[in-house]
Amino acid sequence: MVTESNISKRTLICDLDGVLWRGDEAISGSAAAIAKLRAAKFKVIFISNNSYSTSETICAKLTHFGVPAQSSDLLTSASAAAAMMQNQSSAQGQKKCRAMVLGGPGLRQALVDAGVDVFEPKKTGAAVPDAVVAGFDPEFDFAAVDEAARAIRSGARFIATNRDPTYPVPGGVVPGAGALVAAIAVASGCEPEVAGKPEAPTVELTRQRIEGYAVVVGDRPSTDGALAESLGIDFALVLSGVTSAIPVLGGESIPDPAPRWVSEDLAALVPHLLEISDSIG
Numbered sequence: 001m002v003t004e005s006n007i008s009k010r011t012l013i014c015d016l017d018g019v020l021w022r023g024d025e026a027i028s029g030s031a032a033a034i035a036k037l038r039a040a041k042f043k044v045i046f047i048s049n050n051s052y053s054t055s056e057t058i059c060a061k062l063t064h065f066g067v068p069a070q071s072s073d074l075l076t077s078a079s080a081a082a083a084m085m086q087n088q089s090s091a092q093g094q095k096k097c098r099a100m101v102l103g104g105p106g107l108r109q110a111l112v113d114a115g116v117d118v119f120e121p122k123k124t125g126a127a128v129p130d131a132v133v134a135g136f137d138p139e140f141d142f143a144a145v146d147e148a149a150r151a152i153r154s155g156a157r158f159i160a161t162n163r164d165p166t167y168p169v170p171g172g173v174v175p176g177a178g179a180l181v182a183a184i185a186v187a188s189g190c191e192p193e194v195a196g197k198p199e200a201p202t203v204e205l206t207r208q209r210i211e212g213y214a215v216v217v218g219d220r221p222s223t224d225g226a227l228a229e230s231l232g233i234d235f236a237l238v239l240s241g242v243t244s245a246i247p248v249l250g251g252e253s254i255p256d257p258a259p260r261w262v263s264e265d266l267a268a269l270v271p272h273l274l275e276i277s278d279s280i281g
């Protein structure tokens with residue numbers, strides 16, 4: 001909502017993979033683009049469905065690529081999953097929740113910070129947890145799927161960080177959290193509640209961070225574009241990630257109708273966003 005107090009503010013909700021970097025490769029010009037937008041009074045919130053890395057690791061990577069950032073600038077699917085568990089704990093009269101976690105250090109850290117008691121699959125004999133929380137996990141294996149599916153069938157809540165089918169790396173893609181979550185869904189016969197973009201938990205956390213005019217910049221219409229649509233704000237699609245004019249297998253195509261802006265990359269988008277910024281005053 002635009003009010004007198006925030007009319008001169010702007011918020012850039014900026015996806016990471018495919019916008020600032022591809023895997024460990026920086027996307028040329030993106031750090032300078034963020035600096036220009038920050039100088040034009042944009043508050044930048046970095047948003048990612050990556051639940052594997054901790055906030056500290058992601059901020060260190062941003063800073064290494066020339067984009068100074070701190071944890072409060074970041075919103076990940078791990079923090080959204082943790083907020084869901086925190087709400088569950090409140091609903092249970094602050095009873096500490098227990099979660100079986102299939103994921104990386106970022107997911108475990110976010111849950112611990114939210115007061116959740118976390119444990120890994122393969123801890124045989126453990127009581128049925130309040131929830132199974134699953135995200136990107138390169139250690140994922142048959143035994144973990146088996147234990148997660150058993151817990152869900154026994155009544156545990158099933159939370160997925162996100163359902164992105166793939167994850168962009170230099171030269172192609174690897175299976176994303178969605179591919180692993182699908183295995184648990186099939187084995188348990190239950191569909192998960194999803195924390196990350198473009199689902200409600202992340203929409204709500206993002207909405208709380210917006211000040212004044214806001215725009216989502218991302219490379220994936222199915223998540224970043226859908227997030228912008230749920231928030232009722234502009235979407236700027238960049239073609240530096242998984243979306244291309246001529247779609248490739250495993251990638252996405254430019255939606256029809258197209259979003260407000262379609263740019264080669266973040267650097268090419270900057271003049272358009274500065275024009276908006278100037279018009280706000």
Ligand SMILES: [Mg+2]
Pocket residue numbers: 015016017018019218219220241
């Ligand atoms: Mg992306």
